[in-house]
Amino acid sequence: MDFESPDVEKDFPGLYASESGRKSNESDFSDGAEHEKPSKKDLLGRRKEKKESKKDRGYAALEGESSPEEDTDTKSPSKSKKTKSFKFPTKSKEKREKSRDKEKVLEETVKHKEVTEKDKKKEKEREKEKKEKEKKKEKDKEKEEKAKFKFESREKLKDEKKEKVKDKDKEKSKEKEKEKVKEKDKDKKDKKLTKIPSTVTSGVPFEEIFTLGVALPIFGVPLQQSVERSRCHDDTGLPLVVRDSIDYLQAHGLKSKDIYRTEPDKIKFQQLRKLFTDRGPTFPYHWDVPVACAMLKAFISELPESILTQELHGQFEQATAIAEPQREATMTNLINKLPNCNHNLLAWLMRHFHHVVSNEQVNQANIQTIMAAMGAALNMSLNLLTYLVTKSEKLFPNVRLTKYVPPLHSLPADFPDSAAEMSAELRKQESLLSQIHAEMHAGFITAARDQQLWEAQRIVTQLKRKLRSVQKSTEPNAVPTQQSSVDEKQPDEETTRGSSQPTEAEKPVREVERPGREVERPVREVERPVREVERPVREVERPVREVERPVREVERPVREAEKPVREAERPVDAFEPKESPLDQDATFEAEFEDNFDFKPDKKTTTVETQATEPIPDKPKLTEKELKVLRLELENAEYLQLKSLLQAKINSEQFEIVKLRSYVALKNKQECNLQNNKDAKENSSVDEQELKQRLMKENALLEQKRLNLINQIFQERVACIQLKIELAMKEILSKS
């Protein structure tokens, strides 16, 4: 027995260290205190003894240096109650079951107590005499216990002791007593542990801080929960830990050779982690590069599920094996399937890694470095990680790594008046508010949080008022600006496009647009005053109809005028989807030819791009393949457009049915009213004027609408062409 434990330790050298490390930060201390013991214990015994030793430490500390600490412990009522009610029944049951096996263990623990409190020499003597003098030891034990705890059942123990001297069988009951004592010890230990953080975050009420961090943890919970509990209040939907870590690394880590390489300072790391758990504020001195890396790693590795989610993870890995043109599509597809929060986290990480890797010359960190540091946490293969990182810009085009600006604590007097900034801040504040509410509903109510709540609410109110006043002041201007923007649409569009994408791909688009424009121009000239975009036209139309309603006679002709338009409109809508994409393509190419010498131009451009880009890399793609690829892309685009338009047609048809039934109803009513009609017509000189004017206006409006629909149609086609061009370029540049 004496010789067992060293063997155990040889076989499992990390066993005890890791256990104690998990238990507390003070593991060094406990190791030291234990030094003498191991030789005498079997495995079970050792564990026991470990716990005991720690408890002893707790006592020693409590007795010797800091009895006030103990006071504070007992004063935090909820804590002690919770732990007691928790641990007492289960632990004691287990122990009772095993009590017989553990007799010797217990004896040893007793000895250990003696060690901590009496001379080590005496202890050694006792060890030698141990087996012979069990009874004496038990007495000692009891004495210690009494001295330490002033246990209420001291007298009982005494009685038991006497009995035990006579009868060894009664040891069991005594052990039970001891177990109770142990449990108390544990309680105290727990309290001690919890107190450590409280000193770290001094100034904030310990109870509140502790329970919020424990009850609503942000590490080791599903990502969604973590985001809900501690999120960035802008729209990124990232947990604050992740955002802050990435922000820090982006700002200070990209040029550092420590990035994803150096182990962090443990204490600093724990401190920062604690701050995040407790939702405390962090300051620059809490951070350094290794700590930020470790924080990211810890957060990710503690997620219960893969970032790529259980269902999709395998598919992601499989997708790495696909050949290129399809791989990106598959990946994009998979990425789009990810839940929002996973998508955001993945996007930010990959974009960030991309930044790290692209600074390799300075920080000497490449994908292997990142893999070594984060691979296990991410649980991704090197292939997948490499792919995601290198393609991160294409896979997550909408993600920009911007520094997080937390919601303001108070609204400065010079807060910008722009509606955009106000509504951005408003969204942040509302997000903050809802988080505060959620925390309060979870039962975490403190004066500080109350204050925060009122403040956030006040800022929200202020912002809303400001925003409203800004909107009011701009509203009168809004209409004219909109109109002018419509009028100036043509030059505007051309300049913006010209400046933003002066590519060859753009040429065809402009050319396609032109015919539409030409048709449109005269209309525009005629109609300047009434000019508006398509939707407003409809709105104009309806009120007109409503005006007509009272004037029954006017309505019918107008309606009749309307109907053909409607019918004319339908074919336009229906026209597109019915055609197979390929056919349509042909018609457009024909159109290009008709208007301008576009086709040859296009051909030369494709040939050019082919000549310049792919040939040095891969002469593999022949023109035929290119054509097929283009057609495939077009096909996809048009199919999408088709379904979209189909949906619109459906809703239009529904509207038509509705209006027809309405007309039928009205007609019936009119029949009833027709007797009065004659009388009305007498006084209808003015009305007829009105009628004619309205008819004219309606005709004009309808014509305009048709033109606009045409224009939209053309634009859409142009858009598709542009998209295809872009996709083609991408593919070409890749391959």
Place this chain on the structure above:
Amino acid sequence: MSKKPAAQPTLHKVIMVGSGGVGKSALTLQFMYDEFVEDYEPTKADSYRKKVVLDGEEVQIDILDTAGQEDYAAIRDNYFRSGEGFLCVFSITEPESFDATQEFREQILRVKNDDNIPFLLVGNKSDLADKRRVPLETCRERAHNWQVPYVETSAKTRDNVDKAFLTLIRQMSRVKRGLAAEEDPAPDDAGRCKPSCCSIS
């Protein structure tokens, strides 16, 4: 002890309660900015801060305008706890809103667990006297039962708006100064004073 130096004026937290559409926001906005908004837009929650000179002492008041609609009750509850004074508003043209005050009162007493919490019963829309459907006597009776002052206001004409707020703030600062001896008779005084206010309106 009772009066703090100018550096940080005493802060009083007032909460507006009452059913939807009785004019809580209108009262608040009238008090805060002297404005009356005609169009009705249900409030979720809004908070305002204003400095007021009360009996020669500058105090700061936070006004929380809560939602009348039950949809936002969960949000409202979080605020009740931190409120120090309550303006319980109903519309004299709407008996249902008057009935609802009973529930609000109970809820507040439950949350605050204090019968002497500064509290004011406010009958709003006194400008619509011709549409009045809650008799003045009934209102006064309820206020008397609760031992709270009753004020009739019009957010539209600004009638008694300041009075309602200032009465409440006075109560609050009295409670805060811990003048317990004075505090018990005080609400009664105010209560007696209020009916006269009503008759003015």
